[in-house]
Amino acid sequence: MRFSALKRDERAGYEGHIVPASSLLEVAKALRDEDGFDLLSSVTAVDYLTDNEEEESFFEVVYHLYKSTGGGAEVLRVQVPRENPVVPSLVELYPGADFQEREAWDLMGIKFEGHPDLRRILMWEGFAGHPLRKDWKEVYFEEEAKPFGNRWPGGQVYRVEDQNPYGKNNQYPDGFDPESWVETEDPLLYENLEKAAREYTEDIDTEQVVVNLGPQHPSTHGVFRMAVRLDGETIVALKPVMGYLHRNHEKIGERNTYIMNMPFTDRLDYLASMSNNFGYALAVEKLMGDKVAPPERAEYLRVIMAELTRISNHLWAIGFLLNDLGAFFTPALYAIEERELILDIFEATAGSRMMCNYFRFGGVARDLPAGILPRMKDLVNERLPRKIDELDLYLSENELVRSRGEGVGIITPEDAIAFSATGPVLRASGVPYDIRRADPYSIYDRFKFDVAVRYHGDVYDRYMIRVDEMRQSLRILKQALKDLPEGEILTGHNPYQVRVPAGEAYGRVEGPKGELGYYIVSNGKPSPWRYHVRAPSFINLTILEKMCVGQKVADVVVNLGSIDIVLGEVDR
């Protein structure tokens, strides 16, 4: 490497380079400008807390950088002491680091120097402590890792909640006086909103109003909130507020054993549970090595399920985007009708409509039941192509869809990459970046399909790209169903007692919403030391403010709908 400051990470099972905090900006800039690592995929932090006197405890901030032209990752790590951890912020170089750094501040307590708006993002201002630190204990804490001793046969089963004097999931610091407490979450938000607005309209002298859309708002696809500052109908500043569905996925995941996390991943992006399973299985398989390479039939089943998921997700996204456009529920009803048929297949195969919990390390949980294959073939070869054509015919040339969509919420390709957008949002801006092609996983390199790409980067193209992608998914499905081999579906080990060697892995898949990554650090114990989800919906939202400022308030709803978020994944 050119930089003397860079040090290869030599711990077993780790890759990438360790950078001193002082030269992070310089190294990142060179990587971006000279080596082409322009897509900052994931920023997260790990708490290496140790009881061992001889070793030192520290925080490590991990950056995964990719090239938007494809290829593997460059991993940068910055190690900082646990007392007063400060790391320079990458927001200037990679605006896509914005929310991720705020998340690391919120949950891990790492200060990012130079970050323009370093507030808590998932919890609220004023919350006591940084929950993902290893020495922070939640209220219902029992033991460091599951399975808990008292749940074993012969153990004394008791409930931690019964021992809490409040009878609720609450705890307060010593000496806390509830009556003198003042909430600071909203005042801080409005202050920042005003700051952003003043920069935008220095010389216009009109009164601006603040409007809150959400968290309970029919357009926000869940419990998402946008604080919007309006000048007339024009948006001058927008701040997304999230965390209303922060279910502590990562903290719970670090107490669970590896396989216990599989059903939890279902509940991340609950419209695409199979893809979530896929990413997690890939990450753990990467750590475990070749002994869990899935058999041929399992690989095919994985691809089939992932692509069916993509279709059902895009159907939903299109239906509800039209809902946001004002075509209230009729297109959604047609889309849901087809989605139900795909859910039937999931239910027959995995046992549940939505929460499939289907993947295992080294294969899948169940084989296809008798009689389902002809139905799948019929669906993929006959019904879905016809229905997607129908949807396309009715909607794509519709006058209202075109006039509400064309030229609205434009994202340039440069912006899309800089803001770490992935998935349909990135590809609708003219960047043909699809992990299935850029960094192939599973058996995607065997199938013929095109990476769908559109070039205008507006709402209309983000709608069209989903239609295109459904057609490409159908192409993959047709090939996969034709070639589906017979045989085993799971390598011959016990999937419930996995031994994961120490090390780290970043497994990523092209989910329906973008790059879904799982960053896992193992220390050889039955549960992961660090379990982080790089959620595409969450990171795609970083660009929302930029998309919306200067447009009318009615377009905010459509812009948000065209990103296609799911709050389970945004807040995790």
Add this chain to the structure above:
Amino acid sequence: MTEINASPNMNSSGYEMPPEMRQNIAITTLDKIWNMGRRYSVWPMMFGLACCAIEMICTAASRYDLARFGMEVMRPSPRQSDLMIVSGTVTKKMIPQIVRLYNQMPEPKYVLAMGACASGGGPFKEGYNVVSGVDKYIPVDVYVPGCPPTPQALLHGLMKLQEKIDSESITSVRWYQKEAIEAIPVPILGPDIIDPRDFPTIKSLTQGKPAAAEPAAETA
């Protein structure tokens, strides 16, 4: 029809009726007619929290068709709704809004806790930002188990709610009593979520006996 002044008969009112009206009169109690109107026009609030909301939408959509029960009119405003379907994980950050929405709903109002999370915290119960059941803050009428409940399960829950409505009497339901119904105090986002009703407990625990403030760290 039998003669008008015959012995008591379920099909007769016992009063003189013009002949053209005799086929068109039914007798029932005020409660029954009241409850019938109510049970077939329960308007749910369009309010989704998490995964369960997707199944709620599916219940209202093509295949399961909530309209059969007169419940398809989802209202985005709490002022126009009768039923709050708490469909998903209730987090501490969200509970002030849920309580506020509940307070804003006009009486009569019902709450259906859909799924494991809303009923008791579900798989995420141990999480630091998760409320272990919405019933810790607002009263719940029907619990629907499942993770998420299938549309059939939700429909069953709604039918149970209809049964509950059937058993009400306008003389005894709380919204026709003289006493005003107190609004539920809205929780505050403090170092942890603060229920104003817990103020005395919190004070006695954090200021009186500092050592008892972290009960969860104990093991049995």
